[in-house]
Amino acid sequence: MAIGTDNRRLPSQENLFLDYVQRLHDHKEGRRMLHIHMSGLRPYNRRDHHLRIAANGFEQVIKSLQGQLFTLANSDLILVFRQEAQSEVETSVVKLRFLFGDDPLLVPESDGIDRFCTWYDADARYGEILDLARSMVADEKAREAQVEAEQEAKVALRVKQEFGEPITPATLARLEEALSRADLSNMVRRQYASAIVGSAAPQPVFSELFISIRDLQEAMTPGVDLTADRWLFQHLTGVLDRRVLALLRKDDYFTLSGDISFNLNVSTLLSPEFLAFDDSVTASRRGTMVVELQQIDIFRDLGAFLFAREFIKERGYRICLDGLRRDTLGFIDREGLGLDLVKLIWSPDMATEDEREIEHLRSLVAxxxxxxxxxxxxxxRQSIDFGQAIGVGIFQGRHVENLIAEEHRKQELLSRKRRRG
Amino acid sequence: MEDTIPTTHNPTLGIAGEEAPLADHLRRILNNRRGCIAVHIHLSRLRPYHREPTHVRIAVRAFEYLSNNYDANLYVAANCDLVLMCRDVRVNDIDVAIRKLRNLFAEDPLIFGDDGGRGERFASWYDLEADHEVFSRVLDALIAEGRRITENKESRGAAAELGKPMDARSLAAVVDRLHHTRIADLVSQQAAVEVSGPGDGRILFREHFVSIADLKKRVAPGVHLLSDFWLFQCLTETLDRRMLAVHGRRDLATASRPVSLNLNISTVLSADFDAFAMRIGDKADKVVVELQQIDVFADLALFRRARDRLRRDGFAVLVDGVNPLGMQYFDPLMLGADYIKVNWSGNLLSSEFKGRLRRMRDAVADIRDTIVLARIDHEDAIRVGMEIGVTRFQGRFIDRLVSAMAADGPA
Known part of the structure; x- marks a missing residue:
């Protein structure tokens, strides 16, 4: 069983445990259970590597199919094993006790109760085990909800705090002037759109290059909300388009690995700047580029949109329509509009428990x-869970970046371990 | 054909027309025309919005492959027509490029009205071995056309008259001026009517608006207000506030028919609008608020908030600027508006081709009672409108009907 560096990424461990216990009902004879209260250890004894070492201690039992290990979200370990492996398990526990010997949790108390390990006979105490598994699922669910609520609230607060003075034409004029002299290359961000199936590691499909509006705001117009006026903001994106195209023409961006995407206005696609960019790109490279168009451009001038689409498609670029929301997804005839991909913007108010609404969204996505x-x-995390529930296959955002970083760390650890033999 | 070809000017691309080099080319091959083909592509027959400089430049690109890999040359005439001259190139290979162009301009009536058969109006093919004489006459006509365009200074003069393109700086100045300018006397009106039978019409509402030309004269002389779409939209936010200030309770009480006002969604959700609503009180049912399609789709949730806010006080909601083409892609019924204004375009007239009319009729079947077909300049437009089941119209041609109605008695 894989040991994640972040237990929160494997929330179903509690569910898996409950599922396992329920199935255990018919063959609980001769089985025992060990609950190791890692959560009771001092924080300095509960770091990732401690958890890994503790879990690794039972590797032999698991490999010989004599036992099954669950790593719970609170770091506790649960091992269900055949009684034949009792002595082997005990040996591993002794090692663990030695490892954490300095922790107050392992100091024997007068009542003689072992606070580190609890042993169960699965047959005799089955009801107790089932209750334990059920309460763990409930606790974990509550904890998740709490974390999510906190996270969503935090995200909303952060957005709110970023609000400054609304942008005015005069501020925009000053910003445009400053932009003409500024080097924007350090404001370009890269974010991966990745396929995520279940809880498997994200598989990057392409990476989007964009100028972070927040960075731009902080660096050039602190205290001004650049997005406060829709029309002025749209104008600004047109200005930034040209800068992105200029940056993309630099060699270092051409050597970027993998498929890339970038946002452009339809009016930019029909500008001399884009034609010059197109000339500088080799035909084979065009196939690895995804042009992201905003849905607002369809409604601004559908004729121009269709013309531009035909033009860039014929040149070999792929097209992604950006900016869809729950309520506009249904408007879009992806194939009729000749789009390769569409982007659906997650917002917390999208999450619903209403089965009918979920079914509706699922049919739109399908x-x-x-x-x-x-x-x-x-x-x-909630966004990805919900997206998967309605059938979305590809995800992008800060949480996806975290998952990718995590996966890299995991792979690195694994290969280090392998080298050590 | 003349011996010396005058230099022509292509005002769209701002370069010389290539009639002279084309004539040279023809002269060079005159004695060895075996395998030579000329294809004349009539970009000048496209609608003006498909003849912008970029459209032409992009069209030219479709022939890059041919000119790089075969004995083929492309010439761009002063009127933006393209002429491909080639030798020993298979018709199928040329057709690939032509087909690309047809896809690009698929939404132009020239293309979808063209059956691609004998009477093809987009591209004319000439076997120079046999049709040499015919093609010479075509070239003569192109040269004459090029000369006429070159001598016609009007087109270049018109651009100068529009003024300097508006940028953020000049917008700031215009907005500032507009805040302190009286605009009540600039407000014009245009009626939307419901036609129930021949010569039988009733006024639905009168749209109140400020013409861009008048606005430009008063607050922005020398500035081309429409040069940047988004900046102009931003200007309308200030215009909204000025329009709200102009309209008071008394005018609405005396108006025989509702008044319609064009507003941004952000305006409807602002304190200025709340003040306006308070001022006119129970006369809200005399006001139709027109919201732009692009504003609606930019944020549907915000639109719904504005729509519901308007409904609550008794205002009617109109979604303006819906593209007839767009109705193939989305269902305007979902918007829940009282009226949907569709701008008439030549595309609708040409929709008589290839079953487009039937498709249009199907597309509007559910919402025909909410549709107002606008920009009606000609009787034909009403005829096509009625054919697809629309009975409400607005536009210059309707204005004439309205004055005739007024002469007969109050509407």
Whole structure:
């Protein structure tokens, strides 16, 4: 069993445990259970590597199919094993006791109760085990909800605090002037749109290059909310488009690995700047580029949108329609509009428990094609869970970045371990 | 054909027309025309919005492959027509490029009205071995056309008259001026009518608006207000507030028919609008608020908030600027508006081709009672409108009907 560096990424461990216990009902004879209260250890004894070492201690029992290990979200370990392995398990526990010997949890108290390990006979105490598993699932669910609520609230607060003075034409004029002299290359961000199936590691599909509006705001117009006026903001994106194109023409961006995407206005696609960019790109490279168009451009001038689409498609670029929300997803005839991908913006108010609404969203996603929908702005776990529930296959956002970073760390650890033999 | 070809000017691309080099080319091959083909692509027959400089430049690109890999040359005439001259190139290979162009301009009536058969109006093919004489006459016509365009200074003069493109700085100045300018006397009106039978019409509402030309004269002489779409939209936010200030309770009480006002969604959700609503009180049912399609789709949730806010006080809600083409892609019924204004375009007239009319009729079947077909300049537009089941119209042609109605008695 894989040991994650972040137990929160494997929340179903509690569910798996409950599921296992329920199935255990018919063959509980000769089975025992060990609950190791890692959560009771001092924090300095509960770091990732401690948990890993503790779990590794039972590797032999698990490999010989004599036992099953669950790593719970609170770091506790639960091992269900055949009684034949009793002595082997005890040996491992002795090692663990030695390892954590300095922890107050392991100091024997007058009542003689072992606070580190609890042993169960699965047959005799089955009801107790079942209750334990059920309460663990309930606790974990509550904890998750709490964390999510906190995270969503935090995200909302952060957005709110970023609000400053609304942008005015005069501020925009000053910003444009400053932009013409500024080097924007350090404001370009890269974020991966990744396929995520179940709780498996994200598989990058392409990476989006964009100028972070927040960075821009902080660096050039502190205290001004650049997005406060929709029309002025749209104008600003047109200005930034040209800068992105200029940056992309620099060699270092061409050597970026993998498929890339970038946002452009339709009016930019029909500008001399884009034609010059197109000339500088080799035909084979165009196939690895995804042009992201805003849905607002369809409604601004559908004729121009269709013309531009035909033009860039013919040149070999792929097209992603950005900016869809729950209520506009249904408007979009992806194939009719000749789009390769569409981006659905996650927002916390999208989450619903209403089965009918979920079913409705699922049918909308299915109509577009789940593997053609990218859910963006996934800053929390909840967004990915919900996206998966409605059939979305590709995700993008801060939480996805975290998962990718985590996966890298995990792979690094694994390969280090392998080298050590 | 003349011996010396005058230099022509292509005002769209701002470069010389290539009639002279084309004539040279033709002269060079005159004695060895075996395998030579000329294809004349009539970009000048496209609608003006498909003849912008970029459209032409992009169209030219479709022939890059041919000119790089075969004995093929492309010439761009002063009127933006393209002429491809080639030797020993398979018709199928040329057709690939032409087909690309057809896809690009698929939404132009020239293309979808063209059956691609004998009477093809987009591209004319000439076997120069046999049709050499015919093609010479085509070239002569192109040269004459090029000369006419070159001598016609009007087109270049018009651009100068529009003024300097508006940028953020000049917008700031215009907005500032607009805040302190009286605009009540600039407000014009145009009626929307419901036609129930021949010569039988009733006024639905009168749209109150400020013409861009008048606005420009008063607050922005020398500035091309429409040069940047988004900046102009931003200007309308200030215009909204000025329009709200102009309209008071008394005018609405005396108006025989409702008045319609164009507003941004952000305006409807602002304190200025709350003040306006308070001022007019129970006369809200005399006001239709027109919201732009792009504003609606930019944030549907915000639109719903504005729509519900308007409904609550008794205002009617109109979604303006819906593209007839767009109705193939989305269902306007979902918007829950009282009226949907669709701008008439030549595309609708040409929709008589290829079953487009039937598709249009199907597309509007559910909402025909909410549709107002606008920008009606000609009787034909009403005829096509009625054919697809629409009975409400607005536009210059309707204005004439309205004055005739007024002469007959109050509407």
């Amino acid at each position: 109509r577009v094609g789940g593997d053609r929908v990218v859910m963006s702005r996934c800053d929390t």
